[in-house]
Amino acid sequence: MATMMIIGTVASVAGSLMAAQGSKAAGKAAMKTAEYNKSIRDRNAKVAENDAEYRVRAGDREVTKFTEKFRAMQATAETRYRKGGVVASSGTPLEVLMNSANEADEEKETIAVLAQRDAGAMREKASNERLAGELGLMEGRAKKMSYDMQARGQMFAAVSSAAMGGYKYSQIK
Numbered sequence: 001m002a003t004m005m006i007i008g009t010v011a012s013v014a015g016s017l018m019a020a021q022g023s024k025a026a027g028k029a030a031m032k033t034a035e036y037n038k039s040i041r042d043r044n045a046k047v048a049e050n051d052a053e054y055r056v057r058a059g060d061r062e063v064t065k066f067t068e069k070f071r072a073m074q075a076t077a078e079t080r081y082r083k084g085g086v087v088a089s090s091g092t093p094l095e096v097l098m099n100s101a102n103e104a105d106e107e108k109e110t111i112a113v114l115a116q117r118d119a120g121a122m123r124e125k126a127s128n129e130r131l132a133g134e135l136g137l138m139e140g141r142a143k144k145m146s147y148d149m150q151a152r153g154q155m156f157a158a159v160s161s162a163a164m165g166g167y168k169y170s171q172i173k
Helices: 002-083 091-172
Strands: none
Touching: 002 091
């Protein structure tokens, strides 16, 4: 009977210690997973920031290309007026050229505003990725803490089981 009690106590202690070890491992795995997911979120944030910078530069290039095309178009219009014997520096031809220039300015402004808006959305995505990464990391820490507490409880159960087995064994003699 004493041998069975010792075997039962040892098995109970061993089981509790193994459970504690499993809980500790689960806590470490939860933390590693959270850290890995955060690194992915950080990478996604960097990609979104790079996209935002690229969008702003692309918008600037679009404005430059538009300006070049507009200047060529205006020069062609002025040349046609002159070839037709029309003075382009006054009257209706001047008004047409001025209206075209005003519309071109508005178009350039629209291109720039749209590029900035797109870039802002990309920066917002970067911020959201970072926040999601931080939240995931906090969840990982909470899970690890929970598993660590569970492991401590299991260790306490192992010690308690060993003490109870020792007490029962001492009562047999």
